[in-house]
Amino acid sequence: MKKNYYQKVTLLGVLLIFLFGFQKYTGTENDNFPAVKFASENINSVTISEFDPNELDQKQWQKLGFSEKQTETILKYKTIVGGKFTSKEQLKKCYAVSADKFAELESFILLPESSKSGDFKSFEKKSIVVVKRFNPDQSTAQDWIKMGFSEKQAEAILKYKNYLGGSFISKEKFKECFIINEENYQKLASYLILPEKTPANFKSFNKNFSNEKQKIQYRNFDPNSLDIDGWKTLGFSDKQANTIVNYRGRILRGSFKNLEDIQKCFVISAEKFAELKPFIKLNQTSSTNTAQKNEPKQEKTDFSKLDLNTITFRQLLEFGLDERSAGSMIGFRKKLGGFVNKEQILQTYNIDKDLVEKLLSICALNSSGVQKYTLIDAPEDWLKNHPYFKYSADKIIYYRVSNPDDRKIWKLLKVKPEYEARMRLYLK
Structure with a gap:
């Protein structure tokens, strides 16, 4: 009897607990639950205005709706293509920019639709591109x-x-x-x-x-007798004056022979030359002797006979490049193992492009001594240190173990066409 009694009491208690819990659950319908908000409802459309993608930093790319990882990829891609986007077409190829996102941004991008084709694009005349009205x-x-x-x-x-x-x-x-x-x-x-x-x-x-x-009082002067301070009195900056003296000493072998020599110096604008012209009095005999006394003797080099793959740091200085430009060019050449085409030289960071373009128009480039490999036999150190291969080096080393065939490795790598084109410059 007692056992049955306790069983009934226990059963009744469980039933009461169940009823109490059920009542509490059903009574929550009037409680004020926080509204559920989906992430997509909070994303406001980004207000976009016209922009140059070459001027955007990491935070500005993120403001356009890209993630931190996508932004890093875009900036790394810009570095790989030479440090500057040259067209919308080139930006579109970056895999971090989806087709939908590019379509959203395209009309606001201040770049031409496509780059001009050609092996030596930097020597082509730039066309004038205007995208909006301006003052x-x-x-x-x-x-x-x-x-x-x-x-x-x-x-x-x-x-x-x-x-x-x-x-x-x-x-x-x-x-x-x-x-x-x-x-x-x-x-x-x-x-x-x-x-x-x-x-x-x-x-x-x-x-x-x-x-x-009126601040500059021009008088007759002999350009072959002027030192750096003399050129500065004519209105040139320190850097411009140094360039003129170097141009006269290193390129013209110590003296201006005629007015055309002066006009060809790229830091003397056409307007400035027109101002100076009436006051220029060339005295070649005495000025040459003066120039030789005032300027250090320079090694006389025939740059038309030099090879850009063997030109030395000292010869680059002789041509007129500063130490930073010359060092960057020699350093990049060393990392590549030699230049294969002249366009690569203009992709070098920290160079004086105007002066280097003149150098390229004079000097020859012999790439026959540049070491080339196949993807199968390329040394691991070479792959990991070469500027064009280092980002794909680990994949190449991994794939070629089980696929010792260049064509199969290319298919597995799936690199962008422009990267592949650069890499093939150094492959047999």
Whole structure:
């Protein structure tokens, strides 16, 4: 009897607990649960404005909607393609940029649609590209360079603006800038935020330039007798004056022979040469002797007979490169094991591109001595240290163990076409 009694009591207790729990559960329908928010509901569409992908840092890429890992990939890809995106087409090939994301950004990217083809693209004349209306009075040197003008041209355009008093005044006056040829003007005209005609009171704008010009009192001078300080008194910076003296001593063997020699010096703009020309008095006999006394003797090198794969650090300095440019070029050549084409040289960081382009137009390039391998027999150290192979070295070493065939390895690597093209330069 007692046993049955306790069993009934236990059963009743369990039943009461169950009923109490059920009641509490069903009574929560009126409780204020926090609203469930999905991540997709909180992602606001990114407000995008026109941008140059070459100017974006890691945080700015992330603001466009890319993850930290995607951003690192994009910046690494930019380094691999030479440190600069040259077209939308090139950016699109980065695997961190999906087709949908590229389609979203494409109309805002300030780059041409595609790069010009050719083995030596850096020597091709840049075309002027304008993507929106702009006030040229507000454009900096960098803005003009982005449009396709060279650094020297950008500098000359700004000097012309200063000549006009700090403003281009009108499309009519803008067109008179000697840097702006008819073809370029036609491309720019419809984008210029300027009046069509020059105002009647234009002469009053010349005041600033007149005052600026009075600071330099030009007198007759012999360019072969001027030292660095002498060139600085003519309005050149320290760097420009050094370049002129080096150009005279190392390229021209100690003296300017004629006015054309002076005009060819790339730091002397056409406008500056026009200012100096009436005062230049060349005295070749005495000036040559003076130049030889004042300047250290330079090794006379015929650069047309030099090979870019054997040119020395000292010879690069003799040509006019500074130590940083010369060191970068020699260092990159050493890492590559030799240059295969001239375009690689212009991809070197920290070089004076204007001066190096002149060097490339004079010197020959013999790549017959460059060591080349197959993917099968390439030494591991070579793969891991070569700038073009080091990012794929581990994969190559792994794949070739079980697939000793170059064609199969290429299929497994799945590298982008531009990377493969660079790698094949050093393969048999």
